[in-house]
């Protein structure tokens with residue numbers, strides 16, 4: 001009976017495909033020795049670059065849209081880098097597609113009922129509410145981040161007689177900054193994680209004397225450590241796909257509990273203070289965070305935890321990793337670094353003689369800086385793959401038949417992955433220099449479906465404006481504080497590592513030269 005039911009379903013699907021004039025996509029061969037071996041191969045991929053080698057080669061060999069079929073020729077998983085198909089999946093026919101089941105499995109037991117992995121009316125309502133809060137708080141909170149920027153400068157450390165800092169890893173420092181900025185924004189108070197990273201005990205002691213003490217820890221792991229454990233497990237679980245359960249265990253579950261305890265503790269404290277802060281919450285100088293607004297609007301602590309945890313998981317480290325790529329590229333392109341610094345100093349003045357406020361409206365008018373950010377997000381879209389599962393039998397506009405021009409029928413339940421990293425490097429859309437860093441390509445260019453670092457359509461990233469503001473603010477402040485940047489001989493800042501996000505594999509190791517009051521119009525220059 002079971003076999004008959006499968007045969008009926010296949011027939012029904014074939015009829016649907018014919019009625020839509022579809023043809024099958026190029027079929028991927030079944031993985032040698034099965035999918036588990038294939039997944040373990042990805043997990044243990046020996047060096048090199050998984051994105052540029054394994055994935056890119058597959059698209060070169062099997063075309064821009066290809067599929068793994070079952071024995072009846074019905075697609076189970078479709079991979080695409082065709083912007084027309086990606087626009088259909090994420091945007092035009094978004095209602096036919098639900099969030100990727102693989103993502104929910106990867107993150108289980110975290111992030112099950114917030115924004116990332118839910119859909120329907122409650123997702124819609126939650127999303128609207130979060131966006132409203134993000135937009136009302138964005139402008140003032142980026143200025144509140146000045147304290148976090150000062151901690152960053154302290155963590156970068158003192159300079160020698162020539163004004164140069166010691167060698168620092170900007171990836172590490174920006175990750176901590178990102179955590180500090182996101183806690184400032186979400187919770188109204190910075191985690192001050194920069195302090196725990198400072199090796200100089202005297203500096204730390206001095207900071208603590210001023211009351212800048214890192215937050216209370218809820219169990220064996222600190223929040224930062226628990227997040228690192230969870231991130232590693234997420235990376236393994238995402239590569240293992242349906243065999244995600246292989247990467248599980250006490251260590252992972254304990255880290256998940258620490259993150260939940262951390263959120264619960266913060267919510268409890270926000271609930272205790274909520275009756276007394278209602279009036280001041282919306283004042284322009286309010287130091288309270290998004291969590292306080294959610295406590296007043298929602299009330300239910302579990303609901304609040306689901307939303308806050310999603311924002312932490314989805315947003316944590318994104319801004320920091322992005323900023324690290326920006327500085328890696330600026331170090332590699334000293335001429336562009338000079339242009340960005342000139343633009344910032346001209347617009348905002350120096351630290352000693354500021355000229356304009358670092359608001360989003362002012363920051364977005366720095367064209368060179370914005371083009372550098374857009375180009376960096378093109379080359380390193382952080383979330384290399386965006387996945388979906390079909391909610392009904394549906395159609396992709398292109399990729400079927402011998403020449404790939406026919407539509408493809410997709411059955412309910414099939415998975416699709418949109419490889420955004422490779423879409424951003426398609427020569428058809430970006431030209432022969434698609435693999436090169438060229439901010440000037442953005443002059444006068446409009447956004448199309450070939451550019452989706454924040455996704456697109458109804459599930460587009462809720463943190464994109466916040467991230468763009470934070471990154472712009474950070475670049476501007478770094479340009480005001482330092483005048484030059486160089487990497488040690490032999491350091492490679494541009495090699496990619498691919499875990500949950502695409503990040504610089506070897507860190508971004510540089511020395512920076514402190515700007516002097518006279519370096520207002522001097523530019524950062526290469527001095528190896």
Ligand code: HEM
Nearest residue numbers: 115116314315318322382383453454455459461462463467
């Ligand atoms: C450079 C920084 C960032 C990048 C490149 C980025 C990228 C993305 C992408 C590609 C998606 C779409 C995923 C999909 O369609 O399935 C997404 C969704 C999301 N992002 Fe971001 N993100 C960034 C920063 C942030 C920040 C700072 C936050 C939190 C404040 C955040 C919160 C979210 C959430 C909650 C979603 C899910 C939205 C939904 O499904 O309704 N992101 N992000």
